[in-house]
Amino acid sequence: MSFAMKSQEALKRLSEIRIVPVLVLDEVESGLKMCEILLECGLPAAEITFRTAAAAEIIRAASKRFPELYLGAGTILNVHDLRRAFDAGAKFAVAPGFNPTVVRAAVENHFAFAPGVCTPSEVEQAYELGCSFLKFFPAEAAGGVKMLKSLIAPYKHLGIRFMPTGGITALNAMEYLSIKEVAAVGGTWLGKAADIAAGNWEIIRETVRQAAALKEGK
Numbered sequence: 308m309s310f311a312m313k314s315q316e317a318l319k320r321l322s323e324i325r326i327v328p329v330l331v332l333d334e335v336e337s338g339l340k341m342c343e344i345l346l347e348c349g350l351p352a353a354e355i356t357f358r359t360a361a362a363a364e365i366i367r368a369a370s371k372r373f374p375e376l377y378l379g380a381g382t383i384l385n386v387h388d389l390r391r392a393f394d395a396g397a398k399f400a401v402a403p404g405f406n407p408t409v410v411r412a413a414v415e416n417h418f419a420f421a422p423g424v425c426t427p428s429e430v431e432q433a434y435e436l437g438c439s440f441l442k443f444f445p446a447e448a449a450g451g452v453k454m455l456k457s458l459i460a461p462y463k464h465l466g467i468r469f470m471p472t473g474g475i476t477a478l479n480a481m482e483y484l485s486i487k488e489v490a491a492v493g494g495t496w497l498g499k500a501a502d503i504a505a506g507n508w509e510i511i512r513e514t515v516r517q518a519a520a521l522k523e524g525k
């Protein structure tokens with residue numbers, strides 16, 4: 308399958324899941340616990356960020372233990388981590404920024420990858436390289452829903468889809484999700500690093516359940 312097909316497949320899955328927890332995980336054990344909660348509480352996806360040394364190992368272990376969880380890699384800043392993520396079993400990858408070197412490697416290797424954009428110039432450069440699934444980051448700081456709608460307007464005819472992250476919470480998630488071009492939203496509010504480190508699993512369960520209910524319109 309080509310890069311375009313793989314990216315469309317990721318887009319389709321993420322559009323069904325709608326809310327994607329962005330996780331910064333230090334340890335395999337707590338990472339697996341977090342993944343178990345996501346499945347149990349109705350959000351069967353996660354972006355495991357490559358901001359920690361354990362990221363690849365967690366993707367490998369969680370993909371094996373929870374094959375029904377749709378796991379991707381985040382904060383992919385170079386080709387080395389891109390390869391590590393997919394070797395470990397990531398189904399998709401994203402980055403906060405638009406790095407043409409990483410995009411080209413993803414295209415060549417047929418890895419589903421959504422670079423981060425927050426300007427029209429970045430949208431155009433990413434699209435030119437073959438990306439029609441983009442992360443909008445940092446969503447709230449860049450101007451939120453108003454900015455995203457303006458950013459989408461000139462490109463509507465291209466069929467580009469976005470996954471906003473950065474400052475998204477239960478309070479504003481639905482506003483983004485009501486935009487037709489928004490496939491899914493992501494955020495760290497669904498598994499805060501401090502709660503994971505402290506083992507506050509009940510708090511996390513409740514937050515994930517609420518988000519799962521939110522996207523069902525409950």
Ligand code: 3PG
Pocket residue numbers: 329356381382403444472473474475493494495496
């Ligand atoms: C990301 O990588 O997408 C962001 O760190 C998520 O931003 P948030 O912490 O504001 O949810």
